[in-house]
Amino acid sequence: MTIDPGLYTSGRIAIANLSASIDGLEHDCVEGASFQKLLALSKLLFLSGDLLGRIVDHDRAEAIAARAVSLSPDSAEALQVCAQIAGRFHRFELAKALLDQALSAGCSKREIDIERAALLQATGYYNEALVLREGLAKQDPEIDTLGGLATLLAEMDQWDAAEACYAAALDADDGVSPIPCAQLLFEWGVSAMRRGALDRAEAVFSDLNAILPAHVPGRGHRAEVALARGELDVAEALIAPLLEISDDPEYRAVYAEILAARGDGNAARQAELASEAYEQLLARRPEAYADHAAAFFMGVGNRPERAVHLATANWKLRDTPRSRRLLAKARRRAQSCSIKGSLQ
Secondary structure, three states: OOOOHHHOOOHHHHHHHHHHHHHHHHHHOOOOOOHHHHHHHHHHHHHHHHHHOOHHHHHHHHHHHHHHHHHOOOOHHHHHHHHHHHHHOOOHHHHHHHHHHHHHOOOOHHHHHHHHHHHHHHOOOHHHHHHHHHHHHHHOOOHHHHHHHHHHHHHOOOHHHHHHHHHHHHHHOOOOOHHHHHHHHHHHHHHHHHOOOHHHHHHHHHHHHHHOOOOHHHHHHHHHHHHHOOOHHHHHHHHOOHHHHOOOHHHHHHHHHHHHHHOOOOHHHHHHHHHHHHHHHHHHOHHHHHHHHHHHHHOOOOOHHHHHHHHHHHHHHOOOHHHHHHHHHHHHHHHHHHHHHHHO
């Protein structure tokens, strides 16, 4: 698989256009903002946060969405927006209840099915999600519906079917913006990482870099692949610039891992900074960051009991194969540390 960058607008131009659209909407929304303009601005800020790894953009997006909802709190669209935000931050039960309300208020069943499929998948109800994902992809075979189905198939360990579906999703993309393709490639690369297919993940992230070099999570995960392959120089070159772009502690945590692998004494300081940032995020959004923080604290964060607590909280939110593996790994790590401590 090799993506032809010529099929898409330059990644640099795409990001510049996104930034310009945000600036324009922010100017329009200074006074007398309408529901639709606020909602559009919120969506663009969420997208910017996703692409550039900027939690501050997510915070602004949530606040602006709240302004929009306050203008029409009982409308179907407002309820759907609230459900989307609750799901994004892993408040799954609230999201499900809001979707039911949005449907009752007149939101289209197709829109509700899209959101419901994502919630079912996130919480481990794969068979129910599959029914919805397959129906949506059959009804409207486009990059988003086929990509959603591919990601679900990957989580269900149906790798061959997932690969075919990812490829079909790319073929269905007839737009010129690189952003939908980049987001699909990111999910594809992450799926490959999770099954240990590091060469495949590197190939996918390489294609992602070719069409949207500014995609911060893609570069961060590519650094993780390089670290896992023992390519420390490559990993550091990929991750170091992200520390100036993103406020997500995940990238500083990866940087700390790379330094620790080198035997660099600065690893402990970087891990401490990541730890402080994770604790601040957990104080505000414990559900959203429990899984990433657990992985950090069982590793270079070196607080195994904290990792067990967070992994348990994550598992209670969503009983999935991945959450169970995370919890089992955290418990093994804590037990190992406890045994070592008792022997010293």
